[in-house]
Amino acid sequence: MTWQQLAADKKKAQLDGVPKEWLLDEANLPTQNDVSSFPQSSALLSALDLEITQSSITVLLENLASAKWSSLQVTTSFLKRAMLAQQLTNCLTEIFVDRALARAKELDEHLKRTGSVVGPLHGLPVSLKDQMAIKGVDNTIGYIAWIGKPAAENGAIVDILEELGAVLYVKTNVPQTLVWLETFNHIFGRALNPHNRTLTTGGSSGGEGALIALHGSPLGVGSDIAGSIRLPAAFCGTYGFRPSYHRIPTRGGAGSLKGQDSVSSVVGPLSNSLDGLTIFVKAVLSKRPWLKDPLIIRKSWDEDGYNLVEHGGPNAKLCYAILWDDGFVRPDPTVHRGLEITKKALEAAGHEVIDWKPLKHAQLGLTTAKIFAAGSEEDVAAVAALSGEPIIGSMDPEADIWQKRKLMGGPLSAYQLWQLQKTKRELREEYLDHWTQTVKETSTGRPVDAIISPVAPYVAPPHGKSWNLFYAIWCNTLDYPSVVVPVGAKVDPVLDAKQPRTEFHSDLDKQNYDRYDPALYENAPLSIQVVARTMEDEALLAMTKIVDDALRAAAR
Template sequence: MTWQQIAADKKKAQLDAVPKDWLLNEADLPKQIDVSSCAHSSPLLSPLDLEITESSVSVLLGNLASAKWSSLQVTTSFSKRAVLAQQLTNCLTEIFIDRALARAKELDEHLKKTGSVVGPLHGLPVSLKDQISIQGLDSTIGYVGWIGKPATENAAIVDILEELGAVFYVKTNIPQTLMWLETFNHIFGRTTNPHNRTLTCGGSSGGEAALIAFKGSPLGVGSDVGGSVRVPAAFCGTYGFRPSYHRIPYRGCANSLQGQDSIPSVLGPFSNTLDGLTIFMKAVLSKRPWLKDPLVVRKSWDEDAYSLVEHGGPGAKLCYAIMWDDGFVKPDPTVRRGLEITKKALEAAGHEVIDWKPHKQAEIGLTTLKIWASASEEDGATVAALTGEPLVGSMDPEADIWQKRPMMAGPLSAYQLWQVQKAKRDLREEYLDHWARTVKETSTGRPVDAIISPVAPYAAPPHGKSGNIFYTIWCNLLDYPSVVVPVGAKVDPVLDAKQPRTEFYTEFDKQNYEKYDPALYENAPLSIQVVGRTMEDEALLAMTKIVDDALQATAL
């Protein structure tokens, strides 16, 4: 059987897994590019379905625990909205709603019989990026060669979330190999951005971000080795969190570059409200995940850190530093405006905001790419050879599927790789000292509390046009936790008009400037990321809440 037929059969099986009365006729599907609010006019969703799916995680959990809403009802509502999201954005891979409804019924019966919840996530639907293994289901990560090879056991995070009371119902689309900032593969196709379907949703957790943005899931889990949670979260206007290395268990997940341990991929949550990210972290850490994954650090949720005891304590004035650009590629006016909105909001809330001096950002990015490229071509080719499918060489919809992917580095000997890893260590040490020296620039008596930076030098671009990862990848090499926050605005052709420039940092900077046209980014959300130091996950979530609260206060 050809790889094309294997892929087609898998896609047909996916369609067959959807309840037939939830599928809309082609003629009834919306045709506009912005489908983010189409649920409100869909015959598929009742007023109760809409109320449930537009509630925050904390509200959902409260109503589930009190039995105001049954898990069966909540799971059904999100399942219907997820299926609608699939029909409009193509964001799903595995769909297993019957299995989810059976689990929801069991949870409802437990609550009725005992009067208590199974755990802090009792009855909550949770979506998962395709690579997160669930026993009995495929985790293809976009490889045709991994079709029909279901997981024999759950990933550690799946076991933990189930113990906490979560209900799984869908897995979400990814790019082949995962190592892309967009989402397309030969099995499930291309996922689009619900705010503008001519724009990318980002990647590699692109299906997750598109589903969350459409409100087809209240809480999702993605992964991030170079920006794969944060880029799609920013492009789709959701919240997303990249935790520090080894806080959340990764054991049992399918992946590319297995054995590349110098810059580990990490799992992190998505949600439409910040509380979802914090609830996820507290709940998972409560289950002592180091007992299920030997790489997880033995570090429980730190309430003192969340209370900002090392940052002046609750209610203290904080100092945020804004990285306006990285000295390599200057962001578009859209991105600059998102940073300016954030600065004004924080200053209005009484906090100090200074400029961040970037430090070797390009060198950090290039060092990361060298580590990835040391064996990534062989890694991908080995799996693709199972069926003869081509490795995706471009995310451009018009590109030849056999086009070879351009690499910014090549294979390395073990000794050469050691030298790059040594350079990585040196960069981490330098950045630690660079951050510590900011104590001389703040009025708080402390170094900068957190950095605010772009997520990319552009808002969500058209398909095939996302390639700059230097605004996220620095956090992966340095192991800085970071949270993406939507600023509550979208691209505006007037406010974000192109500004004249004659000097450029690099040829990449010039190319980015020349291709900028605000009309191409119609309706794209504006987002920023808040960055903390290694293992300051709890403090970062608290400092991000201050940013989020300030943005929402200025929006009123």
């Protein structure tokens, strides 16, 4: 059988197990680009379905634990909304309705029989990026060669989620190989941004971004090696968390670049509320994940960190620094406005905001890109050869996708790779010192508490036009945890008008400026990321809550 037929058969089978009454006829689906509010008016969802799927995780968990809502009801509501999201944005890969409903019934019976929940995520539907391994379910990551080869056992994060009481029900779309800033593959096709379906969801957790944005999932699990959680979260207007290396288990999942351990991929959550991220991290760490994955450090939830003990305490005045420009590519006016909104909100809340002086950001990005390129071409070619499918060379729907993929680097000798890894270590040391020295610039007596940065120099761009990973990958290189926060605004063609410029950092900076037109980004959400130092994950979540609360207060 040809690779094309294998892909077509897999895609055709995708919705076979879904009740037909959960699917809309094509005539009843919207034709407009912005489908973000379509579920609220769809006849598919009842008033109770809407109430459930638009509730925060905190409310969901409270109502599940009290049996106000059964897990069967909550799971059914999210399944219906996820099926709608799939038809609107092509955000899903695997769908396992019967398995999810059976699990939900078991949890309801347990609660009724014992009067207690299985764990802190009891009855909560949780979606998973396609690469997460669920026993008996494919995890192709867009490779045709891996169709029909279901996982032999759960990945560590899946075991933990089930121990916590979660209900797993869908997996979400990714790019072929995972290593892309866009979500498209030969099997499931392209994921679309619900705010404007001509725009990208980002990658590689792009399906999660779209599903969460449409409230088809209350909590999703993605992964991030160069922005793969944060770009979809930012482009789709959700929250997303890139934790530090070795906090959340990755064991057992599919992926590319395995064996490349210099810049580790991390697993983290996406949600429509910040409390969803915090609940996820706290719950996973409660299960001592270091007993399931040998790479996880033995570090429980740090309550002192969350109470900001090293940052003056929970009620202290904090100092945030804003990275306005990384010195390589200046962000578009849309992105700049999101930073300005955040600055004003924090100052109104009584916090100090200063400018962050970037240090070697282009070198940070290029060093990691070259580490990836050292073996990535051989890595992905070996898998693609098993089916004969071509490696996608461009995510642009108007370009030749069979062209050779462009990499920032190429194969290296072991010694050459060691030199790059040595450079990366030296850059981490320099940046640590750079951050420590900011104590001279703050009024708090401490170095800067957290950095606020763009996630990309643009908001969600048209399909195939996302090219810059430098505002995301510096956090991966330095192992800085980062949380994406929606600012609460969208692109405005008047407020975000193009500004004249005559000086540019680089040719790429000028190219980015020349292509800017706010009309291209219609309805795209504005987002920022909050960044802390290595292993300050809990403190970062607390400092991000301060940012989020300030933004919400300013919007009222």
